[in-house]
Amino acid sequence: MQKLFQYKGIKTSLLLLVLGLISFFIQNTFYGYIDKNNVLQDSILLPLGFLLFILGLVGLFLSLLRIWYQGKDQ
Numbered sequence: 001m002q003k004l005f006q007y008k009g010i011k012t013s014l015l016l017l018v019l020g021l022i023s024f025f026i027q028n029t030f031y032g033y034i035d036k037n038n039v040l041q042d043s044i045l046l047p048l049g050f051l052l053f054i055l056g057l058v059g060l061f062l063s064l065l066r067i068w069y070q071g072k073d074q
Contacts, residue, residue: 009063013056020053 027045035041 007063007067009059009066013059013063016052016056016059020049020056023049023052
């Protein structure tokens with residue numbers, strides 16, 4: 001497990017996942033609500049959170065796939 005954190009791709013992907021989750025938390029805590037006209041009041045944090053989270057998942061998948069493929073050749 002310690003060896004996995006030596007890869008930059010894993011660290012970057014985990015950072016993106018954490019930033020996405022923080023963005024979701026801030027959005028849900030402070031900004032997301034429905035006003036008296038039944039209009040959703042939203043901020044840029046929701047799409048930013050989705051983008052960061054998806055990029056983190058894709059990066060993590062590709063990094064783990066690369067590590068697995070390199071280990072298969074040895």
